[in-house]
Amino acid sequence: MKTIEWQYLIVSYLFLGGLSAGLFFVSALTEVFRNGDSPKEEIARVGALLAPWPVMIGCTLLVFDLGHWYRFYKLFLHFRWESPMSIGSWLLLFFIGVSVLYAYGWIPSSVRKAIFAKLPTRLRFLQILNRDVSSWRRALAIAGLPMSVGVAIYTGVLLGAVQSRPFWNTNLVAQLFLFSALSGGCALLILVLGASSRKFEMHEFQSLYLLDVSFLTLEFFIVVPYFIHGELSVEAVRQSLRLVLGGPFTILFWVFFMGLGLLLPWAIEVYEALPLLLRHAQFVPRVDTATVAAPGAAVSILADTGEQAPSRKLHFSRGWAAAAAVLVLMGGVLVRYIFVFAGQMSTIQ
């Protein structure tokens, strides 16, 4: 009997799990390569502190999607390497452990001490946890990086590993989910950092922008071969592609995912980051001519337009950054919704 077994809980989990993986990936990457750069420390810190939550919420949803939620422990009584779900369960367990520890390492020691000072006497034994693990950050980042990639890619492997659903049964789904997850992590960081009241210089976003533009570009160049290969594949695959080419998910896929969730934020971010990409310039906030050091490009813009509006010329606005980030996140939810539902509707004839 044909039914859609995996529904909104699974869609939410796939999104939230990917989001955590993306946050951790960006945070850990920044931490490993930042060389003591302090603005980047903020990216790593916010990413680390956000990373464990979505995946923990997502895993709770997963558990409640089971027949009986309390049976979930049976997943951890077995390890079956042939089952992507078994591999994924264990991976999630370790990833959550590492990301929680990594986040703990980023809690400022004053905050940590304040929390432990408020412990009731009965819970005094928890004082054993009151230690400074900030020196582990780098090691945890390096250990967690492959795990975060694993968590992001496994959600796609889970779907792709069944030969009975031609819509899913290609490695491109795993890659699509991977880059969608990583760009989702970037987007949420751009959104949160942009919205924070902290004094934040716009140029500090440049690494996030470059990462997000790269991930979105890769995502686009995975969607394209997905269709080319699919159309050149066997009948069952071509049939399954009809679901997004003239079928029930067509508008959702092309207008809302490809258009609004991928190409539009890509265009916004490229436009915003263009000076950086083309001229090796830096994002320049509102500054005086005198403080704009060497880069010839920036100076020539100032020469063209006068001294008043260098930042406008160098395109940066929090509004556009937030809009692009929200669109990326919406695209991330949509692509998972479309793939989960359309995949289960596809079948070998």
Added chain:
Amino acid sequence: MTNRPKRYALAIDAKKCIDCKACVVACRAENGVPLGKSRNWINEELRGDWPRLMEVFEPEQCHHCEEPACVRVCPTGASYKRSDGVVAINPSECVGCRYCMIACPYDARFFREDLGVVEKCDLCARRLDRGELPACVETCPSKVRIFGDLNDPTSEIHQILEKRQYRVKKREAGTGPNIYYLL
């Protein structure tokens, strides 16, 4: 007689099927299948153009594949293949993730919301262990179903598959289905 492992399979002579659904009812009674779900079913297909029409009936259930996709994807090993070829589910290990239902090319599985586990045809494994036939085979009034051990050269199914042409469904899924539809 060599002590070869059994390899149970089902041959279906669909031309004899009259769509009486006695097999579905017998299965429901034998296995306590709740209404609205079914371990076996009869596909109906209308062929030809008016006025030359033909209705074709084709019973189907779990194909007890050689390399079952459901068994491969099961995260706990609750879905397993018995040594006699029957693909079965151990309900006490099933967590109800329903990955197997998605992996099955034949959509032969269903979810028991009341028990929180997945169920499907197990060729009446309890009856097989007692030396009886599956309920659907025993009850079929028009003798559509031929059940037996493919590894036993004297069995009816072995002999009939030697003589008659047959097809299996969705061979391209690569799971090696064990329901043989006689042509």
